Amino acid sequence: MVGRCQLSRVWSDSLPQFVGDRVGLAGWLHHQRRLAQVTFVLVRDGRGISQVVVDDAELRAELASWPPETVLRVEGRVVAVPQAPAGVELHDPHFSLLALPDGPLPFELRRPRLDIQLPTLLDHAALSWRHPQQRALGRVAAAAVRGFRSALDERGFVEIQTPKLVASATEGGANVFPVDYFERPAFLAQSPQFYKQTMVGVYERVYETAPVFRAEPHDTARHLAEYLSLDAEMGFITDHRDVMALLREVLETIIGVVAAVAHESVERLQLRLPVVPAEIPSINFWDAQALLERETGKPALGEADLAPADERFLGEWAAREFHSELLFVVGYPMAKRPFYTHPDPQRPEYSNSFDLLFRGVELVTGGQRLHRYQDYLQALAGQEITPYQGYLQAFRYGMPPHGGFAIGLERLVARLAGVPNVRQVTMFPRDINRLEP
């Protein structure tokens, strides 16, 4: 029968607790399987999918006109049926209609995998993210952010909120978005770098989980114009190795929280979570260049950065040599790092900085920063100091040796899920070609 449902709803994943009771469910009509005498109605709610058995001819006929994604409530008796999904079904159902979709859907959600092209997935995010596989990716991302925060909360870090509207480009370069700020020029922050350093002067240990903005002119599988940056910064370090040790612990907690909080999503996606080793192996930038030249025959890029193919090679090498999916590359040349990077005191043309590769892709950048005011004046010599005036205050007022890192959330989730393009794990990605939906 279709009419008004009265019972308050229970979640699909708690149905097995109610065998023998009459309960209410709410959700979306995921799929109807219509056999000769019976219709199996799959109802999807925020947490899972339940099976409703309809054998009343009149009701079957009425339901036949309800398309997939019809929003409904349903009440029925919970019956234990070993062969049903989750071991339970709803019998003797009574439906009520909440909302009908308008027009045909661009693709079906009922198959175990959402077999559509990337542009279709992105153009119809409001529908594609309803698929259980996409939903699971979003839950993994949420758990990863939660793990990041909990690792740092436990270590006495203070969460901060820093401005995204700024007067000067944080990381330099051309990939910055201009904003019309009350008819004055402003920019979107490329990172919270200046502000998190400033707040080390206040709390010693700070973190932020917030969007950053990069006007990336290239449409690659691993860059977004807007992404969530998981930033941490700490004071009174000896050098970058203290930061690397912290990062290792944070990653261990992230993986642990994903495994604990999002275990159903991990199972659904059949994710193989990495083991974070007690010590993450590390290779020096120049040793990596020499290794690449020796093993791949290709000439080292010299002062230039590691190319994506180089990172893939190093990822495979670390897996082979150290059975590790994580690899630190340390000691980048100063020329390749931003002005606030601290040099290696023993070899000042190299830096106390690192990248972390995860499964052959750069996931984290970090290092020790300059902390003396005079060092900043020197590093910025020849540049116009005015835009940095606010930032330099922190160093004028006294700052300890400090460092930190930033993890790109979307890259982390894409690597965890083993998908080639960060856009597949981003609800509403932004890039040079995409500003919608």
Added chain:
Amino acid sequence: MVGRCQLSRVWSDSLPQFVGDRVGLAGWLHHQRRLAQVTFVLVRDGRGISQVVVDDAELRAELASWPPETVLRVEGRVVAVPQAPAGVELHDPHFSLLALPDGPLPFELRRPRLDIQLPTLLDHAALSWRHPQQRALGRVAAAAVRGFRSALDERGFVEIQTPKLVASATEGGANVFPVDYFERPAFLAQSPQFYKQTMVGVYERVYETAPVFRAEPHDTARHLAEYLSLDAEMGFITDHRDVMALLREVLETIIGVVAAVAHESVERLQLRLPVVPAEIPSINFWDAQALLERETGKPALGEADLAPADERFLGEWAAREFHSELLFVVGYPMAKRPFYTHPDPQRPEYSNSFDLLFRGVELVTGGQRLHRYQDYLQALAGQEITPYQGYLQAFRYGMPPHGGFAIGLERLVARLAGVPNVRQVTMFPRDINRLEP
């Protein structure tokens, strides 16, 4: 003696555990009190302030040249001294110098209260936030965000990240920042409204803690051009009262987490945390207008919103009548609410929406939203639909009755702290006159 410190550091707040031991501290020189025979050196670290007793004449002379905010390490023996701060002091100290500030400071941090003008506080955020009172405000803010997330995590909400670069103004109106997006026009999101609604179609219950951007043309004590919005949205509600019930529970958890996690900051600031009543009193918009006219003699604003003075009056009225510092105002006229607002089915010119006043200031806006595709087409009739195409997808694909709310973090903290201007609790506020530091 000044030289190199060897011991690994302990935090100021753990010193009482080490009475009799020799330990290392790290931090900033907060103040030196120089008496005839002895100097008391106050060292501030990320958590608190410790007292170091210096009686060696040579060391006292050397320390005399170290200005406030010198960054240092110090080792010494922990001695229990009832009259010292926290009941302990460091004796027989050995200092090492990490960094000297450059030039004189614009104000002193050593007084119990930071008695400076607001522009000075904001212009020198890197220094002013080092004051224990400001630090405490930041810790209260961090605890409030943590409480918000934990209340929603416990209730099965999924954290989402939605784009801040958007193709059309979310909340309409002129107060939107234009961005040059790869030479195409874009805007900064005024709220995550469209996206959190869309994700209700995926997870039913979602939240986000992220910056929002409003080009507020007026320089008021309660508006910022960028602030942290604590957003929640849930599906399968009966009406706005379900949202109000959720909000009550979330506020209760926020206050509870602030009291638990930031108790030292609450004590330092002598905050009087509000009691969240089991049922928050509520007044209808028109009843509030009539009350204002009757009690204050001033003519009701009619279709217009409540003025700040009206909110203050209603806050006092609720405290008097219900002993509550929280008051819901419900049933605003549809004309005053955004197009996605759900009307009251009984009185369609009024809405199923609410504001929550806290201590006489609007803190939260929320309500039930439209959920039927046809209702959106009708609500947007006469407007150009194209910019909303991506948003309308969610409703075409079937959406349940739903609603949500948004809490402004800075307003919440300002009201908790009893400070008149939101800028006092914002590390780096942005407004029509301020883009730095």
